[in-house]
Amino acid sequence: MENNQIMIKAFQKAHEMVKNAENIKIYSHIDCDGITAGSILSSTLDRLEKDHEVEFITLDKIDDLSLENELTIFSDLGSGQNVHKLGNSSSKIIILDHHPPLRPMIYDNHVSGEFLEINSHYYGIDGSFEVSGGGMAYLLARTFGFYDLSWLGVLSAVGDMQNNMPGKLVGLNQKILTDSVNKNLVDPINDLTFYGRQTRPVYVALSYFGDVKLPITNNRNESIHMLNKLGIPTKNGKKARVLSDLSKQEKSLIFSELLKMLSREVPRKYIKYVPKLISGESYEFLEETKYSPLRDASEFSTAINACSRHKHPEIALNVIKGNRELALDEMETLALEHRRYLAQKMDWIREEDRIIDLKNLQYFEGSEIKSELIGTVAGMILSYGDWRKPIIGFTPVNGDGDGIKISLRCSRLLAYDGIHFGNIIRKVAEKCGGNGGGHSVACGAYIPDENMDKFLKTFDEYLNGKI
Ligand SMILES: [Mn+2]
Secondary structure (H helix, E strand, C coil): CCCCHHHHCCCHHHHHHHHHHCCECCCCCCCHHHHHHHHHHHHHHHCCCCEEEEEECCCCHHHCCCCCCCEEEEEEECCCCCHHHCCCCEEEEEEECCCCCCCCCCCCCCCEEEEEEEEEHHCCCCCCCCCCHHHHHHHHHHHCCCHHHHHHHHHHHHHHHCCCCCCCCCCHHHHHHHHHHHHHEEEEEEEEEECCCCCCCCHHHHHHCCCCCCCCCCHHHHHHHHHHCCCCHHHHHHHEEECCCCCCCHHHHHHHHHHHHHHEEEEEEEEHHHHHHHEEEEECCCCCCCCCCCCCCHHHHHHHHHHHHHHCHHHHHHHHCCCCHHHHHHHHHHHHHHHHHHHHHHHHHEEEEEEECCCCCEEECCCCHHHHHHHHHHHHHHHHHEEEEEEEEEEECCHHHHHEEEEEEEHHHHHHHCHHHHHHHHHHHCCCCCEEEEEECCEEECCCCHHHHHHHHHHHHHHCCCC
8 A cells, every 4th residue: 555545544543533532632742833733633623523622731741641531632742752651441542743753653562542643754754844743633634624724734834944945845745735725725925035024124024134144134224225226115105015015026136136145155065055045935824914923824933932932822722723802912912022032132142242152163151041942042143143153052941950951053054055953963962961853954952951061062073074
């Protein structure tokens, strides 16, 4: 049987298990992908009129769970954890995951009760860029005919940065996108890939360009100057124009100008990757109001992240499931607090010149920054440092003695050139008595407090000759 057929059969079995269960618990990962996945499952169960509860958790909580419901669904997590040990003779378990699995596909030794694990990797689908946790949840919803939830599969894939490296959604993600396009819910647009397509004035969006330091980087005046030079109005009457207001022709003027600026700036070996830095596919949700942050997949996912990082995943759940009254207000309040928090921490780093340069990397000690946000801050501060090197930020996990959380961010050019920091950070963290992993441009690690100096030194040496 073909991979695809085997996967369809597995989802049919999950369909039956859901149909036959009366009370269901969902544990989903507390990040953008996991929250969206949990929301898809919850909407599905609402429509099937099944009693259910959703809880968003971090991976370290799984070992301590005790299963009390007839059916438990683990979503966007479970494949990398010892979930099979949680089962008892009366429990039924479904895992829907896209992270590398611990167990082989057919697994029935030492498992009591019913146990069904559906992991994309079993069917030759790479969960790092071909399908997200939300995509796996949608495939279950799809067996019930709920094609209108497909736009959430797009949202979760973008939230998981699956489109980053290819420049657009590919593989199974693309099939899910096709469902959403057929339902007239998503418009995929060949676009400039600047963040803030619906909400940021174009000149502001341009000034956040940080993969390479350009005159416009962190300089709104230069951005306005560039737009003036190209004859592109920055305002429409009194209102500042956003990227989605621009015509195709205006966008291609900006594209050519940036291509010129970047080609002057980057070393020769990177030149072939430059177009991918500034163009790619963006995804617009057609049911959402124009100029709302929910209209653009990437902005929507930031709003979800703001909820999860400040430990209010339930607000995001409600918004995703369609509550546009109170929940949306709460989400906007959180997003505002989120932006203020980040701006304040950025100032804290910059005022004291806290970025320290090593030979192959740069780092900052971020003890004033919550561990949930150290990566976000690292990503934003990169444009003030040296884009040719990765930046590492670190902070205590929860106060002293619990270890250190480390986050790394780098220019996408380094990743396009083949360097995978997710794999490197895992190796270095393991040498320092910790663990780590993640994407090529955004990854992290946890290590014991006393090994921070060793970590930096090992990392810096490891990169010799590599960047
Ligand atoms: Mn995920």
